[in-house]
């Protein structure tokens with residue numbers, strides 16, 4: 001869902017998120033360059049926009065957006081559509097690249113969850129996560145103006161960590177439970 | 192391991208949006224390595240970031256950018272082995288202290304207490320603390336926020352008991368005197384974004400004691 005200037009919203013299909021995810025899996029499984037090109041055309045300009053909103057110059061944002069997409073190619077084996085939608089996962093890569101480029105600081109990341117073939121998520125799980133992500137996007141777009149602005153300022157790097165509100169008002173319960181189930185399945189298949 | 196003290200929404204949002212100083216990121220990443228509940232909560236915050244990025248006004252890439260990026264890609268990338276640590280030394284901490292807690296270069300602070308300062312960016316400082324079983328840490332307050340994560344053993348203070356994986360988030364209101372539980376020596380990862388404040392006669396002794 002995209003908030004327009006008039007405050008109206010337009011629905012995007014949750015299926016779209018799932019299809020982007022399927023393209024990342026094609027990159028992972030067959031190093032499919034056409035799939036990569038489609039992902040690039042959609043996401044690279046958004047990453048660039050996101051980085052410029054976060055204070056990067058056009059040149060730096062362009063360079064970083066290319067890096068983020070190259071990282072997507074290298075790290076496609078870590079993408080798990082039952083835990084993160086394509087946009088969510090690409091966001092985490094872009095955020096890390098931003099910390100690197102703008103703050104020149106190291107970014108400690110949690111341990112990887114290794115997984116074998118038996119841990120491969122099924123399509124239903126990925127679809128449900130994509131739907132949940134879509135519902136969350138709608139809820140974020142419908143937050144009261146002031147609250148949404150604070151959340152945006154946090155993500156665009158415009159708030160210090162101590163200024164971040166303790167109450168976010170974000171409805172995160174359902175998507176959290178879904179990701180938790182996916183983690184349980186993963187842990188189960190590991191043991 | 193039963194974790195009872197988790198990360199706050201404020202910390203998770205800060206981590207997800209990339210606003211935390213490196214020392215805090217480290218504590219968060221170590222807890223996330225041990226706690227699937229918080230990992231799932233972080234996933235929800237990341238989804239918010241993803242939807243904000245996806246809704247961003249896109250800015251056109253230069254004409255040759257796709258070709259340039261494609262040219263950088265190599266064939267199949269052999270996935271690197273997953274980063275795995277141990278319960279007392281999760282992978283993100285290994286990146287800072289090496290593979291063996293026993294090999295950490297501890298600096299003695301007296302009374303059996305030892306610390307090792309970790310190199311992080313200047314927004315906050317991080318250190319490992321080694322407190323012998325039964326030993327007290329000087330009574331202190333905080334100007335900013337202090338995060339303390341237990342890696343081994345346990346400690347108690349006025350608020351509660353903190354065992355492996357637990358994070359204590361102490362702010363300006365809390366003045367406390369942690370005591371390592373009897374039994375196993377306690378090892379913690381601590382991060383502060385402001386110098387600690389010691390009460391009573393201790394400050395002059397305690398400030399160099401902590402080296403901060």
Ligand SMILES: [Zn+2]
Pocket residue numbers: 194196197198222226227228229230
């Ligand atoms: Zn937790």
